[in-house]
Amino acid sequence: METMIRSSNDLATAVNAEQGRSQELEKQLATVFDPEGIAKSVLPSVFRVRAGDFTGTAFAVGQANGRTNLFTNFHVVEEVWTGGDRAVSLERGNTRIDATIIKVSEGKDLALLRTNTDITPLGVAADEVKPGQQVMVVGAPLGLEDSVTTGVISAYRPDAEDGPTIQFDAPINPGNSGGPVVNSSKKVVGLATAKARDAEGIGLAIPIETACRTLGACGNG
Known part of the structure; x- marks a missing residue:
């Protein structure tokens, strides 16, 4: 009987260890930036x-x-x-x-x-954006639907004149306005809104939490 109990305990320990490894792998995969996979899910x-x-x-x-x-x-x-x-x-x-x-x-x-x-509906990112995070912008620049570009978060500016703003370097053009800026977990971090006229690589987005709080329509129910 003692041998059977010990064997059962060993099995439970092994199962818990395997579950722990699986959870850790899922966390690691969530941070992998897969443009093709993100586009397929989001488009x-x-x-x-x-x-x-x-x-x-x-x-x-x-x-x-x-x-x-x-x-x-x-x-x-x-x-x-x-x-x-x-x-x-x-x-x-x-x-x-x-x-x-x-x-x-x-x-x-x-x-x-x-x-x-x-x-x-697309999922909404719960974590704060941080400089260096990879993102994808999805939209219809110049009317060209299902277009994607990639880049990184350049800065998060909570005290910007027009309210909290995300700065990113993924290329955008007229027609991208309102499109989602998506992270590696396929979650929306913001809405692409504007670009610098006289400079390259400066796009601006409204944080998704601002949109959800203002319009009150995120999620189901």
């Missing part, structure tokens, strides 16, 4: 958004009551919003999805869209 949740004469990017962030919530920048939908309309369209290839502008924050340059179509 289905990102769309070119057409608002009047303007195009930008929008991405799904949550679901509630059978509807999908998406974020973009206010300046992407400003023409439609100020004109009193609320209808925009989400586009990818031959697919066109009707969406409605639900809420905006002009000061923070944010807009919440909603559609009746089921779209898988």
